Each structure stands twice: as structure tokens, then as C-alpha cells.
Amino acid sequence: MNNNVYSTWLDINLTIIQNNIRRMTALTGKPIMAILKANGYGHGMGRVGLAVEATGVNWCGVARVEEALALRRYGFKGHILVLGYTPTLRVLEAASQGISLAAYDPELISAYSQLAQSAGIEVNLHLKYETGMGRLGFPWQEGLDFAKWVKQQPGMKIEGLFTHFARADEPDQDTTNVQLERFCVLLKQIEQADLRPPWVHASNSAAMLNYPQARFDLIRPGIALFGLHPSKQTKLPAGFEPALSWKTRLVSVKELSAGHGISYGHRYMTRKVERIGVIAAGYADGYRRMDGNVVVVHGKRVPVIGNVCMDQCMVQLDSVPEAKVGDEVILIGSQGDERIAVEEVADIWQTVNYELVCGLADRLPRVYYSDSAEPLHNHNHS
Numbered sequence: 001m002n003n004n005v006y007s008t009w010l011d012i013n014l015t016i017i018q019n020n021i022r023r024m025t026a027l028t029g030k031p032i033m034a035i036l037k038a039n040g041y042g043h044g045m046g047r048v049g050l051a052v053e054a055t056g057v058n059w060c061g062v063a064r065v066e067e068a069l070a071l072r073r074y075g076f077k078g079h080i081l082v083l084g085y086t087p088t089l090r091v092l093e094a095a096s097q098g099i100s101l102a103a104y105d106p107e108l109i110s111a112y113s114q115l116a117q118s119a120g121i122e123v124n125l126h127l128k129y130e131t132g133m134g135r136l137g138f139p140w141q142e143g144l145d146f147a148k149w150v151k152q153q154p155g156m157k158i159e160g161l162f163t164h165f166a167r168a169d170e171p172d173q174d175t176t177n178v179q180l181e182r183f184c185v186l187l188k189q190i191e192q193a194d195l196r197p198p199w200v201h202a203s204n205s206a207a208m209l210n211y212p213q214a215r216f217d218l219i220r221p222g223i224a225l226f227g228l229h230p231s232k233q234t235k236l237p238a239g240f241e242p243a244l245s246w247k248t249r250l251v252s253v254k255e256l257s258a259g260h261g262i263s264y265g266h267r268y269m270t271r272k273v274e275r276i277g278v279i280a281a282g283y284a285d286g287y288r289r290m291d292g293n294v295v296v297v298h299g300k301r302v303p304v305i306g307n308v309c310m311d312q313c314m315v316q317l318d319s320v321p322e323a324k325v326g327d328e329v330i331l332i333g334s335q336g337d338e339r340i341a342v343e344e345v346a347d348i349w350q351t352v353n354y355e356l357v358c359g360l361a362d363r364l365p366r367v368y369y370s371d372s373a374e375p376l377h378n379h380n381h382s
Contacts, residue, residue: 007280008248014051033059035222042357046074100124116155126160132179160199169206169231206230245333252278263306275317299336
């Protein structure tokens, strides 16, 4: 496959994402709400959303109403839930597009209700409860009264209720068990009051794996969709695969004499005559200025040297004498027998795989594949 039109790009295998979804369905037996916030964890919300929908997934979750509206423009026809805050001025627009909203604050809900009533429409809400995350959510202890109150507000329809776990990816289960117990107590109260909505959900990728009892009516995988581990302590089962590769090219190869400074600040100085390459990826693409970066050229690992620049960085090529301008270079992914995993790069950058992929710049072209076919679509922002 010829990608010579790009200097640096992301390969996204949609078939792998679809296979990961099938594995989750087989594992849990539950419907999936695919979490596609942050541009589909950097993979491209539009094309991923359509690929997910093609597997039969009928729910997507996003963080913001802008993402939900964009997902509609891309053509996703299923249910969409905004998991976070929705400004009052966007409520009618969201409702007109069949987008459900998280509800956790009485003042916001009152404002939503006034708008819905004046427009003569109904807004679907998922009540979010705080059980121990310390973030968004109405206090679970008063959760039944909250549900009763929301039900009485004109134009408000309770479609679901949910919570979010703070430590489901960790070996220590005490915190998650407490959160789950609180949520179950509330759910029982709501059921006894005959207020249980159609959709109850709590499980992110880690909880989906570690807490089968928390799967309820829907599971909410995010990172697992893309074949990336929820954490070092919670690994995906065999069969899941990462869908993303990050590739670039050698754009310069030359020999520099001993004592030659490399990049801004001359933090690297050549010790002898060295073969130095330049690759077309930098921190504006999301490639961080950290010591220890490595890439793969001709199936061999080579070090990134000197400071990473905005659009480029330098690599030491003495171990790869055959390297030449135009050669493909792997920042994340496989070439020959060598592989650089997202998690490995995240360790070098002292962060987590979530932050790494969410930080991949919009300017990186996303090239989509299915069943190892020719590229399906190239788009910077899909």
C-alpha cells in the first residue's frame, strides 16, 4: 500500500476495532455504549463511529454536546449520550438531534425543563449519581428523591441512570465494591418506587473486565475498543488487538562530523562521524520532548536524539546503513519483527496510553483500512 502522499500519518484498522467489539459482546453478553469522546481516543470519531454502528452497536457516549452533534453530522444514527455538562443554550439543538443528556444538577435541569416546555419537546436524560468518584453526579444518598423530582419536571424524560468508578482498574477492590454497593442500594430504591428507567450502566473498560456484576443493561468501553489496556494492572484478554499505528518518513539522511550539535540547545553532540536522519514528526503532532524515545527503521530500533522539534526530530542511523530518504519509520506499531506499543511510549513519556492517543494532533491524517484492504478514507478530522 502506497502512502507516499504523507510525511507522517496514522493507520487505523477498522476491522480490528469491530473485532474487539465482537469480543466484548461475547465476553459480557451485554449491549455496548461505545465511548468515542476525544475524537474517538485520537482514532477519529467519525469513521470509527460508523464502523462501530456497522457491528450492531446502537449507543455511543461522548463528553460534550459538540462531539455529539459532530457524530450526527458524520452519519451515526443510533443513540448518543453526552456524559458531561451541556450548556443550556444547546439543549434544544441536542434534543432535536435525538441526543440524550447527563443530568446531575437541579438548577441545570430546571433550566432545561423551562426550555423544553416552551418549545413543546421532550429531553431524554440519564441521571448521573456520585458514588465515590468525586466528579460529576448527584449524591447517591438522596438519589431517589432526585429521581422523583426530575420525573415531575415538564419536558424531562428519565431514560437512564449511571455512575462512574474511580478505581476499577486497580487490584484493590475495596473502593469499587463500595461504589457498586451504593449504586445497587440506590437502584433497589428506585426499582421499589417503580422508577427504573430502561438503561442502567456503570462499567467502563476496566469494570467490564473486573466486575461482571456491574454490567447492568449496558457496558461503556472506551480504551478497550481500540485494543489498548485499561491499565498496567488490568490487561485485555487474548484476542484484543491495537487498531492504531503511527508512521512517518525519513526526510533527510546525512553524515555529520564529530562534535556536531544536533537540534535546539545542542543537547546531543556527535562523538564521531555519525549518520543522522531527520523524520517528519514533532511535538505539534503529539510526539513529546522526552529522553528515551525510539523508532523503528528497517525493522531495527534506533534512538531519537537531541530535542524533539515542532515538526521534526532526529534519529541516529549508524546501525541502519541501508536507511535512505523516503523510508517508512514506525513511531507506534510494527515493522518486521519489531513492535513499539502505545503503552511502551506512554511509559517513556511518564503518562498513560489514554493521554497519549488523545493527544495525537488533528493535523495527522487518519488513514482507514478494513480487512487489510486499500485505504478506505483519508481525513484529518474524522
